[in-house]
Amino acid sequence: MDDKEPVVIDNHRVLGVVPGKPAVGDRKVLSEDDTVMVWPHLLVRHAVAALLVLLLVMVISLLFDAPLREIANPTNTPNPEKAPWYFAALQELLAHFHPLVAGVLVPGAIIGGLIALPYIDRNLSLSPETRRVARVTFTVFLVVWIGLTLVGFAFRGPNWSWVWPWNEWHGEL
Amino acid sequence: MRVVDRIKGSVAYRSIFRLPDAVTERDRAAAHWSSFLLHLYPVKVRRRELRFGYSAFLGVASMVLFGSLIISGIYLMFFYVPSPANAYGNIQSIQTDVAFGQYIRNVHRWSAHLMVIAVAAHMAKVFYRGAYKPPKEFNWVIGVVLLVLTLLMSFTGYLLPWDQLAFWAVTVGTSMASYVPLMGETTKEILLGGPSVGSATLVRFYVLHVAVLPAIMVFLIALHMWRWRKDAMLTVDAAERSIAAEPVIEEVS
């Protein structure tokens, strides 16, 4: 090494230069794939999300009382007989197909299909353009299911006949 | 601040939280690992995961609602007896006599509805993000099981108030079971404990609702989170990686 004049910055002699990230003042532009510590960055966001959810539950619970009908009476069948809303789509199917199809095969196929999905869709890409088939299939399923749920929940009245919810309301929560 | 430092230096504190002083990032990671609750979380995530649009925090929302259900559910258990002679009257007195009873019952019922929505929305969000792709296939499968369990929890809980709504909703729901090929009637009788919804059904649903299913769910949610943590650093586009399922190496010290 040459005997050069020492490099002096702010009255301090620079002894060496080490590779790697500077300990402080790292001004490189951060990319989405850079990592951050979960505490605090992710955890504060999760805490805020948690508080918002609890706030929502609190407000709804203060505003609306849970329903309670008359005591169960096996001899008095209500009309319409409604399943809880998350089974309304199945109940709607039951009105159109044999119970073996609507009550056993369809739910079985949905659960089986969902479980199998990651093993059927082996396309590794995450970009929406290359996932058209998967996206369209799933979206069609979602739309049909939400549609059936809405129909079964709000548009069905006595004897499972079609009603308009703004005329008569038969939905139960 | 002095008091805080004194507490943190005390023998008792050190025996509970065996952490190094948080000086470097490495110390903070060590503190993270050594915490029981935090160890379900990764130490680091990619910055994209901080954005709302990434997960819409729906997984967290599902978890919070489950927590709200456990707490409100335990409170209700103090005042509720699962028999046709008592159940309905118990719910009535929860609403009128028990301190905060009506409010807690509301919390339980509305949290249950919201949880079904949150879990379903979480599934859709995970789908559209492609987060079920290798190496996360199995966490998706665990998720599907959690979805089914959430529905079963809602359904078994729905019977417990023993009002007309409960009785007939469960009658409709379980009538489908009798169409299971070959063993339809058997399946139905196992579910109901008899030919129709009655006191045996109420006890069965109650035990499933407050003990069996929640225990399975707590275990599966912990497993679900733990696998999420393991894969947290692998969110990059899988197509950019040469092999689909490389061995998972934790990128955290």
Ligand code: HEM
């Ligand atoms: C995934 C979690 C859960 C869901 C979706 C859920 C759902 C429900 C639903 C829909 C009801 C009927 C509510 C009503 O009409 O007031 C109910 C009642 C009940 N649940 Fe849960 N629950 C969950 C967890 C729990 C847990 C963990 C416990 C106990 C440790 C519990 C204890 C009870 C009790 C005692 C009742 C009867 C009281 C009542 O009906 O108000 N639940 N649950």
Ligand code: HEM
């Ligand atoms: C009780 C129900 C559930 C709870 C409490 C739950 C909770 C969570 C949490 C907290 C996360 C990590 C943070 C986030 O993405 O928000 C997560 C991730 C995940 N969840 Fe769920 N989840 C549930 C149901 C489901 C369902 C129904 C599916 C899909 C069928 C699913 C699939 C996944 C997958 C694949 C990940 C990993 C995402 C990633 O690594 O980017 N989960 N879940």
